[in-house]
Amino acid sequence: MIFRAIFLSIVLMCGLNAKMFQSVDVSKGVFVQHGKDKMYCSNCAMSLSTYYKTNHIHKNHQYCSLHCLYDATKGNIPDDVKVVDTNSLKFIDAKKAYYVVGSDKMGTMTYNSKYAFKSFDDAKKFVKKNGGKISNFVEAYEITEEDFLQDLKLLQAKKEKKTYKLGKKLYTKKCEKVNVNSFETISLLKAKLKNVCKTRRDRELQYVAEYLWDVVKKNKVLEAFGKIEYTKHDKCPICGMFVYKYPKWVAMVEVNGKKIYFDGAKDMFKYVIKHKSKIDNKKVFVTDYFSGKKIDALFAHFVYGSNVYGPMGNEFIPFYSEKDANSFRKDHYGMAVYGFLQIIEDKEIMQDIKEL
DSSP states (O other): OHHHHHHHHHHHHHHOOSOOTTOOOGGGSOOOOOSTTTTBOTTTOOBTTTTGGGOEEETTEEESSHHHHHHHTTTOOOSSEEEEBTTTOOEEEGGGOEEEESOSSOOSSSSSOEEEESSHHHHHHHHHHHOOEEEOHHHHHHHHHHHHHHHHHHHHHHIIIIIHHHHHHHHHHHBOOOOGGGOSSHHHHHHHHHHHBSOOOHHHHHHHHHIIIIIIISOHHHHHHSOOOOOTTOBOTTTOOBGGGOTTTOEEEEETTEEEEESSHHHHHHHHHHTGGGOOGGGEEEEOTTTOOEEEGGGOEEEESOSOOBTTBSOEEEESOHHHHHHHHHHTTOSEEEEHHHHHHOHHHHHHHHHO
């Protein structure tokens, strides 16, 4: 029931154009971007005015939410961030703002809502009426990190269930064809669609943009159900073993268009940690232990320290389902279940990897 409530909340959060708490008329907002995509989030292309009360600005890019700012900055706490004051609708210094986290008001790109206020008294009044906890920017950012993977997973589930199907249908029936590979960002793609599609509804344009960006350009749907493809010549750069001998364990990283293969998640993590500044975490893939399917490493749950060994001994065993991971851990005496970001960011876990 809890999962269903969260899921429905995010569906509503991302799919409605009806007036929401976050929404303001364009004339009442401040929009700093330039170009055809100036009214869209730099990270996800959602309407900035629809989700205005959770907008953030960093380096002249405007984001619909703290979630998107976190994604764009790859989890590094940025300087010079501004956030909308929920009451005045003006931008204020985020590091001087009082954030209310977890109120009854719907969040943007997350179940755990986050609204900012210029004064402590304003934040306190908001909490009294809507619940939540008062935090500073760094604390709110850290909570966003804690929520990030679960929010991503729920958002992706919604896309696979509804968005991609509707986007494909709308694109086929209402839009002129575009070369999706010619666009550097999803926001620029959406701005183009506004001119070539027979619809002006922001929700429908968002569906088409996400379908084209994720499915046509990034092939996400196929990645969710296919397997990692490799040849008999592909070797793991860490240990030198041929990966085709271990189909149950293969992992892959895409770097600058080049695919690099590993004979297990452990060696993949060693590579990612060493080259972290060059790696796009959205282009790291592992093999689900039960199904053998290719899954995004960001969404995977890794069982550590079990009595099941991989090609190189002790291994981080990946599962798409958290339930499967916990069940496997119990059955095979695993020490813990970790998320992808936990493994690459936690110094103690990183040290354990070096010792394996």
